[in-house]
Amino acid sequence: xxxxxENWGSRFGFVMAAAGSAVGLGNMWGFPYKAGEHGGAFxxxxxxxxxxxxxxxxxxxxxxxxASQRSPVGAFRIMAGRGWxxxxxxxxxxxxxxxxxxxxxxxxxxxxxxxxxxxxxxGGQPEAMNDIFNAFVTRPIAPIVYAGGxxxxxxxxxxxxxxxxxxxxxxxxxxxxxxxxxxxxLRSVTLPGAGVGLSYFLVPDWSAVTGAxxxxxxxxxxxxxxxxxxxxxxxxxxxxxxHNLPRxxxxxxxxxxxxALLAGLAIIPxxxxxxLQVDAGPSLTFITLPAVFAQMPGGVYFxxxxxxxxxxxxxxxxxxxxxxxxxxxxxxxxxxxxxxxVLCALLVxxxxxxxxxxxxxxxxxxxxxxxxxxxxxxISTGVMMPIGGLLIALCVGWxxxxxxxxxxxxxxxxxxxxxxxxxxxxxFVAPVGIAWILLQSFIG
Ligand code: TRP
Numbered sequence: 001x002x003x004x005x006e007n008w009g010s011r012f013g014f015v016m017a018a019a020g021s022a023v024g025l026g027n028m029w030g031f032p033y034k035a036g037e038h039g040g041a042f043x044x045x046x047x048x049x050x051x052x053x054x055x056x057x058x059x060x061x062x063x064x065x066x067a068s069q070r071s072p073v074g075a076f077r078i079m080a081g082r083g084w085x086x087x088x089x090x091x092x093x094x095x096x097x098x099x100x101x102x103x104x105x106x107x108x109x110x111x112x113x114x115x116x117x118x119x120x121x122x123g124g125q126p127e128a129m130n131d132i133f134n135a136f137v138t139r140p141i142a143p144i145v146y147a148g149g150x151x152x153x154x155x156x157x158x159x160x161x162x163x164x165x166x167x168x169x170x171x172x173x174x175x176x177x178x179x180x181x182x183x184x185x186l187r188s189v190t191l192p193g194a195g196v197g198l199s200y201f202l203v204p205d206w207s208a209v210t211g212a213x214x215x216x217x218x219x220x221x222x223x224x225x226x227x228x229x230x231x232x233x234x235x236x237x238x239x240x241x242x243h244n245l246p247r248x249x250x251x252x253x254x255x256x257x258x259x260a261l262l263a264g265l266a267i268i269p270x271x272x273x274x275x276l277q278v279d280a281g282p283s284l285t286f287i288t289l290p291a292v293f294a295q296m297p298g299g300v301y302f303x304x305x306x307x308x309x310x311x312x313x314x315x316x317x318x319x320x321x322x323x324x325x326x327x328x329x330x331x332x333x334x335x336x337x338x339x340x341x342v343l344c345a346l347l348v349x350x351x352x353x354x355x356x357x358x359x360x361x362x363x364x365x366x367x368x369x370x371x372x373x374x375x376x377x378x379i380s381t382g383v384m385m386p387i388g389g390l391l392i393a394l395c396v397g398w399x400x401x402x403x404x405x406x407x408x409x410x411x412x413x414x415x416x417x418x419x420x421x422x423x424x425x426x427x428f429v430a431p432v433g434i435a436w437i438l439l440q441s442f443i444g
Pocket of ligand 1: 021022023024025026222223224225226227228229231287297315318321380385
């Protein structure tokens with residue numbers, strides 16, 4: 001293991017990279033469709049869960065990463081000792097599985113930039129958009145080519161390394177993403193008839209809340225903040241001691257939440273304004289929204305911008321998932337970054353192929369009644385990620401324990417007023433809460 005480990009060049013660079021990991025398809029696609037499905041109280045429940053569980057777990061992963069200066073496997077060995085490195089392996093496996101279907105969906109967003117720009121989606125009703133979507137994703141080859149292209153782009157960034165690859169890319173792309181998103185949100189909320197959608201999104205309606213609202217919100221918090229599998233841990237392992245850790249964590253959580261909120265504003269009022277259904281579920285992004293753009297003045301331009309936005313968000317997230325896998329081989333087996341990255345990318349891509357085919361030619365081969373893509377999604381985000389999050393909370397809360405509070409500090413006499421509350425959440429509140437989601441997802 002080499003003595004000098006690469007670090008982020010600046011605090012801004014770290015925050016952009018970590019926010020780049022967090023801000024992804026989860027924010028632009030998952031959050032708006034869930035808020036649309038569950039109605040007004042989803043937002044407030046989501047915000048509460050972000051503040052209690054989300055922030056605490058981001059800080060926990062940051063502590064493990066920065067104090068150990070290692071990627072997950074080494075971090076758990078150094079911080080918690082025997083047995084715990086297995087949790088790092090679980091994280092690597094989770095990253096691998098998530099990335100395999102993430103590149104497939106990310107590939108669709110790239111394809112949609114082209115479809116939009118060529119005018120193939122102009123003047124359509126949702127039924128027509130549904131046909132276009134299905135015609136594309138059921139094709140055997142094209143979606144795989146897009147997924148492969150996306151994998152290559154992500155690998156290129158990771159090969160560039162931490163500061164020259166990931167940090168530089170994030171510093172360029174994340175501000176762009178913010179600008180595009182603000183333009184889209186302004187367009188959406190100023191459409192005639194947007195008001196109904198605004199109040200649907202923002203005004204809590206407790207009558208619509210069920211157990212499913214809470215489970216949807218908490219799993220959204222995990223996915224959106226890239227928690228439970230060591231992505232935040234890996235990024236913080238390159239964080240220098242001088243950085244104010246709790247402040248970095250709050251910044252990342254705030255940015256991710258702000259982006260989800262803006263994505264909701266960009267999408268939900270626009271859907272209402274053109275009189276379409278906001279509770280379409282996952283198809284909101286690829287079927288409802290193109291129909292919305294088709295009916296909005298200048299919609300082609302906003303549509304192209306929207307899918308560029310999605311592709312950017314997906315790229316910086318895919319990079320973080322790949323970095324978790326790559327950093328393990330670099331840290332623990334002293335392997336060179338470039339060849340390891342190429343090999344990992346090839347394996348991830350190979351696992352992505354059946355996910356892509358499961359939308360079309362292989363759609364008859366279901367496993368437990370689910371397509372391969374849905375199954376990969378369920379196993380990773382419904383099972384592996386919550387288990388990882390639960391164990392990380394227990395590890396930092398009980399095994400690292402009060403020492404973790406020292407590791408929060410940049411210098412020994414820095415005041416940590418809320419550290420006791422943080423440890424309490426990790427010890428009791430988070431484990432119980434996460435165990436409950438896991439139960440729900442098995443019952444469901
Ligand atoms: N957070 C990203 C999103 O919202 C996805 C993501 C990146 C992720 N890295 C992760 C999810 C690690 C879980 C774990 O789309």
